[in-house]
Amino acid sequence: MRVLVTGGAGFIGSSFVRSTVARRPDAQVTVLDALTYAGDLSSLASVSDDVTFVRGDVADADLVDDLVSRADVVVHFAAESHNDNSLVDPSPFVRTNVVGTFTLLEAVRRHGTRLHHVSTDEVYGDLALDDPNRFTETTAYEPSSPYSATKASSDLLVRAWVRSFGVHATISNCSNNYGPFQHVEKFIPRQITELIEGRAPRVYGAGLNVRDWIHVDDHNEAVWTIIERGTPGETYLIGADGERSNLDVVRDLLAIFGRGADEIEFVADRAGHDLRYAIDSTRLRTELGWEPRFTDLAAGLASTVDWYRANEAWWRPAKVSTEERYARTGQ
Ligand code: NAD
Ligand code: TDX
Numbered sequence: 001m002r003v004l005v006t007g008g009a010g011f012i013g014s015s016f017v018r019s020t021v022a023r024r025p026d027a028q029v030t031v032l033d034a035l036t037y038a039g040d041l042s043s044l045a046s047v048s049d050d051v052t053f054v055r056g057d058v059a060d061a062d063l064v065d066d067l068v069s070r071a072d073v074v075v076h077f078a079a080e081s082h083n084d085n086s087l088v089d090p091s092p093f094v095r096t097n098v099v100g101t102f103t104l105l106e107a108v109r110r111h112g113t114r115l116h117h118v119s120t121d122e123v124y125g126d127l128a129l130d131d132p133n134r135f136t137e138t139t140a141y142e143p144s145s146p147y148s149a150t151k152a153s154s155d156l157l158v159r160a161w162v163r164s165f166g167v168h169a170t171i172s173n174c175s176n177n178y179g180p181f182q183h184v185e186k187f188i189p190r191q192i193t194e195l196i197e198g199r200a201p202r203v204y205g206a207g208l209n210v211r212d213w214i215h216v217d218d219h220n221e222a223v224w225t226i227i228e229r230g231t232p233g234e235t236y237l238i239g240a241d242g243e244r245s246n247l248d249v250v251r252d253l254l255a256i257f258g259r260g261a262d263e264i265e266f267v268a269d270r271a272g273h274d275l276r277y278a279i280d281s282t283r284l285r286t287e288l289g290w291e292p293r294f295t296d297l298a299a300g301l302a303s304t305v306d307w308y309r310a311n312e313a314w315w316r317p318a319k320v321s322t323e324e325r326y327a328r329t330g331q
Contacts (some may be wrong), residue, residue, distance in 0.1 A: 002028045002091035004071035006058050006104065007078030008051075009039035011182040012118070015219045016075065024224075032056055032067055036092075037321075042314060043181045058100035061107070068107035073114040073227060076104055079154075082185050083122075083147045087271055088329070090146035097150035099159070104260045105161045108169070115169040116227050117158045121212070121237070122148035123173060126274035129210065134278040135173070137235050144272050155235075162233045170230045172223060178187065178300065180307040181215035184315050185322045186300070187211075187278040191250055192308045193319055195257045202331065207247035210276040214240040215294035225290040239279025240292035252298055256305050268330040310321035 003020065007013040008031030020027050030052040035038045044051060056063045068074060078100060080086065080093040101117065108115045112248040124135045125142030161167040182189045191201040212229045224240040230236060251261050284290045294300045308315060 001026055002030070002070060002072045004030050004032060004067050004074045006032045006074070006076045006100075007039070009033040009035055009041055009043055010077060010081070011038075011054075012177055012216055012327060013077035014040075014043035014181055014221060015179065015216045016077065016223065017044060017051060018047055019217060019220055020048045020224075028070065030067060032058060032064070034058070034082075037318070038183050040181075040314070049258070057153070059095055059103050061103050064103050065107045065110065068104070070114050071113055073116065074104065074108060075116045075118065075223065075227070076101065077118045079151065080147065082183075083145045084185070084270060084326075086145055086147035086150075090150075093146050093150040096315060097139050097147075098153045101154035101157055104169060105169075109161060109165050109167050112168070114227070114232070115167065116223060116238070117154065117169055117171045118223065119155050119173045120151050121173050121175050121239070121277045121279050122150065122274065123152040124277075125156055127276045128279055129276055131276070134280040135237060136280045137237055137283055145275050168232040170226050170232060172226055172238050172277075173235065174219050174222070175212035175214050175240070175242070175277055177216045177219050178213055179304055180311070182216070182315070183322075184319050185325075187246065188249065188253075188304065190307065190314065190315050190322070191253050192305050193315055195253060195259065196309065196312070199290055200249045200263045200265040200312040201253065202265050202267045202326070203250055204267060204273060204331065205245055207250065207264070207266070208245055208275075209273060210243050210245050210278070211249075212239050212278050213242035213244060213249070213297055214238065214292065215300050218292040218294050221293075222290050225235055225284070225288050229288045236284045236288070237279050238284060239240065239281040240295060241315070243276075243278055244297065249301070252301050253305070256302055257292075264306050270331075
């Protein structure tokens with residue numbers, strides 16, 4: 001099977017590529033990635049002999065058409081992915097997330113290629129802390145940030161291309177991922193690397209916001225499950241029942257580092273900050289038989305801390321510029 005992976009040098013995409021090479025020897029993997037600030041070819045170093053890498057833009061119609069014509073399945077991870085950046089400059093989000101997905105859809109339409117579109121639970125907006133409901137496949141779209149609005153737009157394009165043109169596409173909306181190779185701008189790697197540096201974690205607002213954490217390997221196994229057993233045209237939600245407040249996560253990390261539970265720096269809140277995300281993944285579990293394997297978040301955080309301690313050379317180059325960006329917004 002010839003697999004084209006967009007965004008395969010990013011956090012989740014590179015994990016997908018490494019596990020695909022390790023576990024699916026029949027797959028011939030090509031990666032299309034623009035290597036923005038968030039892409040890092042060294043994340044694919046361990047599989048460089050097994051993967052064809054193409055540096056390019058998912059919104060480049062000629063390049064995308066050529067690559068899609070030579071693929072059996074396209075797995076679309078490429079995106080601008082960070083909410084805080086979308087509040088400073090939304091334009092690359094519109095271009096990559098909306099125009100890039102449109103470009104890919106036109107190519108798979110021409111070539112009849114199977115597409116899996118990777119999306120986020122943020123398209124559904126947020127929930128009250130005490131809301132007994134969680135997001136399901138039928139929850140209405142209500143995105144809050146420029147990032148989530150562009151991801152919602154991309155999902156709606158996929159749905160329309162399925163209905164209007166019969167494109168063979170599935171969509172997954174997953175909760176917050178954690179694990180190795182995640183950019184230091186994101187919450188968990190930022191706090192781990194601050195703690196390695198001897199500083200205090202930076203928590204937005206009062207830290208009461210809740211995220212539903214899933215290990216990146218569980219996400220990617222779910223993506224393969226949907227590619228192999230999902231029904232084209234359908235949406236599947238991916239989540240591992242990992243709801244925690246940001247304060248709880250930070251306190252787990254402080255304990256791992258042997259630091260006091262109150263050694264926290266509270267900083268400016270994110271504009272429009274979503275309060276809570278929570279995924280009901282019943283459909284994926286009952287219809288397709290997927291189950292998460294990393295259900296112990298404390299253990300998953302401890303092994304992620306070990307990875308960042310052992311791989312300083314991977315994250316160090318991005319750390320200073322990331323903190324300079326945060327300093328400009330008081331975060
Ligand atoms: P990331 O920012 O780590 O990686 C994105 C990758 O896309 C990078 O390698 C970057 O170079 C590449 N890219 C960006 N613009 C491009 C363009 N125009 N053309 C080609 N490549 C381009 O993101 P991530 O956290 O790995 O997220 C991957 C996907 O999963 C995204 O679609 C995101 O919306 C989705 N998602 C992420 C999470 C999460 O918790 N991180 C949760 C659910 C869904
Ligand atoms: O320093 C920080 N302090 C802090 O309190 C950072 C970077 C974040 N936060 C908070 C904001 C959120 O409530 O932590 C929570 C998680 O923040 P992010 O890592 O920025 O993730 P989030 O905004 O929830 O979005 C993530 O999950 C859904 C991914 O970045 C998206 O790509 C994905 O779609």
